[in-house]
Amino acid sequence: MGRRFSGEQLREYKDREVIFAEGEPSRELFVIGDGEVLIHTLVDGQRVVLARLERGAIFGEMALLTGSPRSATATSDGATRLVVVQPGGFLLKIRRDPTFAYELMQQMARRIKRTNETLSWALTQSQDVAPEEAIRQVLDDPYGEPPGPDGSTGG
Numbered sequence: 001m002g003r004r005f006s007g008e009q010l011r012e013y014k015d016r017e018v019i020f021a022e023g024e025p026s027r028e029l030f031v032i033g034d035g036e037v038l039i040h041t042l043v044d045g046q047r048v049v050l051a052r053l054e055r056g057a058i059f060g061e062m063a064l065l066t067g068s069p070r071s072a073t074a075t076s077d078g079a080t081r082l083v084v085v086q087p088g089g090f091l092l093k094i095r096r097d098p099t100f101a102y103e104l105m106q107q108m109a110r111r112i113k114r115t116n117e118t119l120s121w122a123l124t125q126s127q128d129v130a131p132e133e134a135i136r137q138v139l140d141d142p143y144g145e146p147p148g149p150d151g152s153t154g155g
Contacts, residue, residue: 008093009084013076020060022073027087029064032057035080041072051111052077058104064090 010033013019020026022041030037032055039051039059050072053059063070064087085093094101 008089009086011082011084013080013082015076015078017076017080019074019076019082020063020070022070024070026060026070027064027067029058029060029085029090030074031083031085032059033081033083036077037080037082038075038077039072040075058107061104061108 013035019030019037020028032053034055036055037053037057037059038049039053040047040049042048051059059074060070062068064085
């Protein structure tokens with residue numbers, strides 16, 4: 001990750017290692033240096049992947065910013081190297097590198113937009129599709145377009 005994150009802690013994970021678990025009281029933020037991370041949760045006892053994040057993605061910001069427990073589980077998908085930003089170093093990082101704050105806001109805005117599209121689509125479906133099922137269909141393709149009127153995804 002070069003000079004941009006010099007001074008920050010690096011952590012390496014093997015395939016399928018848990019980075020943090022849903023409900024944990026952790027406040028670190030992570031930046032993917034190499035590899036991929038799956039963000040997932042359990043719905044009715046089934047694992048649902050909320051996102052597949054790649055190099056450069058920032059995650060863990062909700063717990064850092066709100067102080068609340070983790071809202072999902074993060075697991076490495078293959079060998080993964082992460083930069084760890086501690087709560088105490090977060091504001092310092094933003095002061096020294098304002099583009100970091102901008103990139104974080106961009107990623108958060110994209111996630112909010114995707115969530116809004118997913119919910120809007122799920123709530124406008126015909127009565128024969130439960131909102132939970134509609135949301136599951138979208139979560140099966142987290143980076144695709146919201147489903148069309150016939151329920152098909154452009155993914």
